Amino acid sequence: MTDQRLKEGVAAGRLSRDTLQDNFCDLHPPLDPHQAQVAADRCFFCHDAPCTTACPTDIDIPLFIRQISTGMPHAAAKTILTQNILGGMCARVCPTETLCEEACVRNESEGDPVQIGLLQRYATDSMMAERPHPFERAAATGKRVAVVGAGPAGLSCAHRLAMYGHDVVIFEGRNKSGGLNEFGIATYKSVGGFAQREVDWLLQIGGISVEHGKRLGEGLSLDGLKQDFDAVFLAIGLGGVNALSADPSAWDGVTNAVDFIGELRQSTDLSSVAIGRDVVVIGGGMTAIDAAVQAKLLGALNVTLVYRRSKARMAASEFEQDLAASKGVVLITSASPVSLSKEAGRMQITFEYSDDDLQPTGERFTLPADQIFSAIGQTLVSNDLPALDGRKIAVDATGRTQTAGVWAGGDCASGGDDLTVTAVAEGRDAAEDIHAQLATS
């Protein structure tokens, strides 16, 4: 059999099913009980722990690790989930190397943090596998809240509100819940259909109904929601993508990395996902890395990631850059795309080197490409929104927008990093504020 990886153009089945399965298994395999004990034993139970301060959801990390040490992973999970209801997903997708684990004092003493992410996963996995949903609804309040978007921000907000006894309706534009947990996160970070399992588990609290295929701005209006509900929480994420230049026709043939990733995540048979022999990814964030790594894992022969500024300026962490390099992705920095041409059905994309202020140097190079993925950032779409702050919905610290009765959080709202864990924190905090507000009205 000829090596399918050498086949020109865009083709499915470049690797055997077995290889694909190996390639897309857990990036960090879960800890077994003994490994968890050993890892937990390293925690010093710090006072006013720096790791907790670094966690956007303020999980009491020393307490949950101690609960693991004493053989009580379910108690540990409850400590985690009380602060972060998507603690299971966050354990898998958080860039811990720039959050809790970066702050761990073990870095100071021996350059090696406690494995907080993996311990969090150990606890939450045990709970979800072995225990019923750990939270109960308070008595019904009769108040109704609309949540728009069933991503991490929307789900987190809905759960907290339901816990307080409010009735929640989530309006979700897609036909599946989860947001980018389901459509964006790299496959090897969330294996085994975890995103849907987590959504189902979260909804066990009761009092939340999800209406799929309902979009704000298409049939649903903000005014209508305000009329029908006691409060509205907007968590629509960033549905659009930035364009490479003002003239889209010049880049005909370039696809959005998020669409590629979404298609990959929804595929039930990885050997049916087509990938180019030569793939170029433009961008320097998590999405660019995820697209490049997954292209490589699907069997692309050459994957080149090109970022316009220097390596140090990449939004992707050093860990992620190293991950890409270890999978065979070639990283080129300080170069911006200038033109695209097509010859005999193949694309040729030309880049020009530039310095960190994006001043071109005049030197150019050209890469052949069967596929080009653009990953230069997502943007907010929808017309029927409260006032913006720059390119996002303006909110205060509690998530209130400038429209009374409307809160927003997650990627669509101003402030905070665009991370799953930040979205969860903002959803939770908005729920607290909504709850406080509803109690007085």
Added chain:
Amino acid sequence: MTSLETNFLGIKSPNPFWLASAPPTDKEYNVRRAFEAGWGGVVWKTLGSEGPPVVNVNGPRYGAIWGADRRLLGLNNIELITDRDLYVNLEEIKRVKADYPDRALIVSLMVPCDEASWKAILPLVEETGADGIELNFGCPHGMAERGMGSAVGQVPEYIEMVTRWCKEAYSKPVIVKLTPNITDIRHPARAAHAGGADAVSLINTINSIVSVDLDNFAPMPTIDGVGSHGGYCGPAVKPIAMHMVAEIARDAETAGLPISAIGGVTTWRDAAEFIALGAGTVQVCTAAMTYGFKVVQEMITGLSDWMEDQGYETLADFQGRAAVKVRDWKDLNLNFVTKAVIDQDQCIKCGRCYIACEDTSHQAIDMSEDRIFTVKDDECVACNLCVNVCPVEGCITMKRIEPGQIDERTGQVVQAEHGDWTTHPNNPMSSQAAE
């Protein structure tokens, strides 16, 4: 619904976790913080008689032993009783008790061994509204040299006498805190019981020298070139404390006497074990001193989760259930025969079980050329050493030889009925032989 609520001698606390009389309970500031952190009760740092308070050393008063990763395993101290004025302490106790009526507040006392001294302090304590007193007959250093603490606790007659004085002059529960620095804990416990004690608490710290500085040839902690023996506590002392608690729980004379267990309680599990051995509450010192008051949160959540898993609604549902299973050696069933079994899938082939058995036990493990380790049933005496030295948890287990089967080591058929030393033919005093 699981409840950790505790009723010990009529003193109620929301959970069985009390702070032992020691630095964590030295003053109002600490005790308030402890209650805020969730502790069910405290035993206030031991008060002495009116007058100028004792003074502590001004150099290091603690020494310790650690695991390889600095986990503190044992702590040693040469601290005395409170070095703060009696009346300041009493004022603080009164204020704190008034503000925390739902928590247990016990006052620990140690005054000279004469009736006048005890009868002088008791009304003052009564006045604070505290829930009870604990007589510190345990402190093994410093105070003992002055005829107090363990110097009293080592003489059962003194214990009985002082306890009786206190019961006469004080209306609320009297707990007697015992020293482990004796040969048989049952004697001081019986004395406390005879004196009318409502409960005993144990253990106080164990006489110890925790380490020797080999540069200066002095015990540590070292004060100006020399040192003194101190009191040992922390995780390392728990096995000793558990034995003593069990001895009191199963002694015919003291059976039923309430026990507040102390010694190495660090996690919920330690507490559950003590309660299973009969304790009504547990007291904690070193764990709080190592990790801060917040450590109680793990104890509370862990104990209630475990109880919920087991279907226990209250502490009474499992209290004492292990105490009745602590027996004398002579009562152990010699017809209970087991053999070690090595799980080859889990074995990492380190050879530790082999060399332990070969060099120091019964030469009952076989090692093949390609490092396969197997137990020889005809040699294995089931000592459990291999289980304890194997680095892989659960890799070596003990399998019972069912009655009716042959024990290959003895060639005998294993008997179904209980047969212990009291009836064994090799025992010259066995009841059978006597017949």
